[in-house]
Amino acid sequence: MLIRPRFRAFFGSLCLSDSAKMAYMEPTFDVVWPKSPLGTQARRPAPRLDTLHGKRIGFAWDYLFRGDELFPVLAKELRTRFDGVEIVNYDVFGNLHGPREHELVAQLPAGLARHRVDAVVSGNGC
Amino acid sequence: MSLVCEGFERQARATGRGLGFDRLPIAVMKGHVDAQSYDDMVASFVGYTLEQIVSGLTTSIDWDDEGSAEPAALDVVASGTIDEIHRTFVANGWSDGLAIIPPTRERVEAFIAVTGHDPWRVLGTIRPSGRDVTVWAIAVNAVMAGCEAVQLPVLLALAEVLLDPHYGVEHSGNTTGADALVVINGSVIDDLGFNHGPGAMRDGAGAPNTVVARWLRLFLRNVCGFTADEHDKATFGNSSRVVLAEDEGALAEIGWEPFAATFGHPAGTDAVTVARMNSGAMVGSVFGSTPEQIVPYLADGLARVTGWDLTHVCGLGQGHYSPLLVLSPVLARVFGRAGWSKAQVQQALYEHARIPAWRFEKLIGEWTNLTAGRRTLVELVGAGLVPPVFAETGDPDRLVPIVTSPDKLMIAVAGDPNRTNAYVFSNDGAHGDWTSKAIDRAYSTDLVCRVDNREACT
Numbered sequence: 304m305l306i307r308p309r310f311r312a313f314f315g316s317l318c319l320s321d322s323a324k325m326a327y328m329e330p331t332f333d334v335v336w337p338k339s340p341l342g343t344q345a346r347r348p349a350p351r352l353d354t355l356h357g358k359r360i361g362f363a364w365d366y367l368f369r370g371d372e373l374f375p376v377l378a379k380e381l382r383t384r385f386d387g388v389e390i391v392n393y394d395v396f397g398n399l400h401g402p403r404e405h406e407l408v409a410q411l412p413a414g415l416a417r418h419r420v421d422a423v424v425s426g427n428g429c
Numbered sequence: 430m431s432l433v434c435e436g437f438e439r440q441a442r443a444t445g446r447g448l449g450f451d452r453l454p455i456a457v458m459k460g461h462v463d464a465q466s467y468d469d470m471v472a473s474f475v476g477y478t479l480e481q482i483v484s485g486l487t488t489s490i491d492w493d494d495e496g497s498a499e500p501a502a503l504d505v506v507a508s509g510t511i512d513e514i515h516r517t518f519v520a521n522g523w524s525d526g527l528a529i530i531p532p533t534r535e536r537v538e539a540f541i542a543v544t545g546h547d548p549w550r551v552l553g554t555i556r557p558s559g560r561d562v563t564v565w566a567i568a569v570n571a572v573m574a575g576c577e578a579v580q581l582p583v584l585l586a587l588a589e590v591l592l593d594p595h596y597g598v599e600h601s602g603n604t605t606g607a608d609a610l611v612v613i614n615g616s617v618i619d620d621l622g623f624n625h626g627p628g629a630m631r632d633g634a635g636a637p638n639t640v641v642a643r644w645l646r647l648f649l650r651n652v653c654g655f656t657a658d659e660h661d662k663a664t665f666g667n668s669s670r671v672v673l674a675e676d677e678g679a680l681a682e683i684g685w686e687p688f689a690a691t692f693g694h695p696a697g698t699d700a701v702t703v704a705r706m707n708s709g710a711m712v713g714s715v716f717g718s719t720p721e722q723i724v725p726y727l728a729d730g731l732a733r734v735t736g737w738d739l740t741h742v743c744g745l746g747q748g749h750y751s752p753l754l755v756l757s758p759v760l761a762r763v764f765g766r767a768g769w770s771k772a773q774v775q776q777a778l779y780e781h782a783r784i785p786a787w788r789f790e791k792l793i794g795e796w797t798n799l800t801a802g803r804r805t806l807v808e809l810v811g812a813g814l815v816p817p818v819f820a821e822t823g824d825p826d827r828l829v830p831i832v833t834s835p836d837k838l839m840i841a842v843a844g845d846p847n848r849t850n851a852y853v854f855s856n857d858g859a860h861g862d863w864t865s866k867a868i869d870r871a872y873s874t875d876l877v878c879r880v881d882n883r884e885a886c887t
Contacts, residue, residue: 329510332531336500337523337573337651339566342554346449348490355486366801367745368434369462369470376471380479402747402859405594422486426432428441429461 352422357387361420363411364393365400368427377424391418399425430454430485432478434461436662440602443659447559452492454485463798502549502565503534503880518573522656525646529573538880540568543578545873548880552585553592556599558654562588565880566652574644579621580637583701584644586868587611590703591653593864600705600860602655605737606663607705607857609645610753611672612841614689615699617868623674627845630671630755630852638671645669670706676843679758683765688841692865699868704751705861710734712851715760720767720777727754728781730853731838735784735831737799739792741858742833743815744800749858750832753839754778758846771840779835783828786819839863 352358360381364370370393378390396414397407415423431453433441438455445453459473500506507517514531518524530536541548541564548565555562567584576584591598601609613623624635633639646669655661675688689700712730717723731752741750764774786806794803804812806829810820819829832838844850856863 329512331508331510332514332533333505333508334514334531335503335534335537335569336506337518337532337566337569337647338499339502339560339563339652340499341559342551342561343447343449343559345451345494347492347494348450348452351485351489352487355483360486367799369798371801372467372470373432373458373462373474376474377479377482380475384483401745402749404859422430424430424432424456424482424486427434427458427462428431428437429434429458429463 349422355381355385355388355422358385358421359389359391359419361391361396361415361418361423362393363396363399363423363425365425365427366393366398367400368429370427373427391420430456430482432456432458432482434458436461439658440660440662443654444557444599447557447654447660449559452490454481454488454490456481456485502563505534522658523651524573525643525650527643530575532569532572534880536572537565537568540572540576540578540581541565541880544581546581546585547873552588555592555653557660558652560652560654562592562652567648570647570651571644574647575640576644577621577637577640580641580644582699582868582870583613583617583621583641584648586701586866587641587645587703588648589866590701590864591648593866595862596703596864597860597862598649598653599660600857601649601653602661602663603857603860604662604664605707605857605860606666607707607861608667608670609649609703609861610670610706610854611642611645612688612702613672613674613700614677614687614694614702615697615868617699617870618674618677623672625674625676625843627848629843629845630673632671635671635674638674642669642671667706672701673755673841673843675841676758676846679761679842679846683761685761685765685771685842688839689865691839692863694865694867699870700865701868702863702865703861704753704863705857706753706854707738707857708734708736708855710853712853715849715851718763720764720769720774723760723763724774724777725781727756727760727851727853728778728783730754730851731778731782732784732831734853734855735782736792736855737797738855738858739789739831740797740799741856741860742793742831743806743809743819744793746858746860747814748833748837749862751837751839751856751858751863752832753841753854753856755841755843755852755854757844757848757850758842759849760851761842772835774840775835775838778838779830779832782831782838784831785825786827786829787825789819789829790825 362374381388399407435457441455456478458478462470546564550564552562571584590596621637623637628634649655686696689702694700715723738750793800807820807823809815
């Protein structure tokens, strides 16, 4: 009886293990990475403060997720725990996640310098 | 230092890395603040988060600037049969799980050679991953997706959209899980075989529509970093949307400009226009032979698909809500027969697509908390944040628009030419805002620039 080629291949393959079948039948490929190199340079973080006593802490808010309730709590706690802490409130820097996001974030370094801010707490990512 | 809710640490660290701040201190708030009473939230914040904030501000950070140990573009990262390559790519998070064409160096090289582009050209650095967008990386993902080499100019234009700050690609993993919708215009539609007819938005109804959209998802994953391990914080997510090609023949017949003309492209320009869409809804079996008869139902569809998205009218995305109505050609012809311009249709839809003011206010400031301060529309108009039309009276039952002006209502024409249906999309405002780029299909002049001749690439 005549067996067509594709059936011959099928019956023939029954005698081989899976890996042997693959090795026998399949071509192999050497493939490259689908990601691309990092284009941003790693930046050294600003030195941390030795203490919060007498420091100016800036708040930066995205105007989301109850920052209007939480930042006042944070301000009160910091003032209670550390003498002379001054707070530069989020409204000084504007809504950093709204339609003016790019513009306001670009202005942030100058704003922090102008207000002599020692450290920043930004939020809220939720 | 940054404050995040529980579950956002990984994203925050990945975002920090993308900006070059690998060791940015993070303070975590337990659970999600929106699901907590005020007292519970404050108790948890003071008891659990506060110390992390103090520590983050005062504890020195170990830092080194050692280079990345990641593979180079031409490094072989896997070898094996097609099944083995597939499994490796899935295991490493480099694939969506559908079958891929193995991106061998030779195949990627051949893919780029067809259009003569410089493989090493850097189009820009993408957010939020901080990775370079290279022609090579675009092509590797295109090969994987099953794209054809002649589609590379379309992909390059899409990459330019992603790099445009106006689009806001960094938001592609946000709350709503919105997914991009690409609208394509120009002779490229017919030349490359994009489907604008029956099943225009169905997976597989047009191979170019499907594979170009798949490339976009793979590129967002591999180059932009939108995986659950990094930047994708979608609660549910949307499925990928195939590319929507407009029926330019139908448009010409009724005298309307192509969709891309809305964004300043002269008619006939090959262009892609992209926005991220939150939701979609069918406006089925539209009945009527005049504009006046069909506008109310179409407008109802736009109002019906709009909810959370109103935060992009005022609040999170001030004035950026701009939903899309896709008309089948036969419905567009109803307007064309009556001599209506697209602007007239937009005006009519603007007047009809309205919801009660109380519902608007609940959506932006009671059922959600995305417009800080829970202000009423009357207060928002008073503050100059929305146009006066939103507070013509103080009656909570008054009807108000869903967008700030008629031109915010986008209209495209596609689909089965003889079926009386429409489709509406709500967009994600500034988080994937309408952005359009021309497609340059001219053969590149980077002829001397080849993979092996990197120094010749400018």
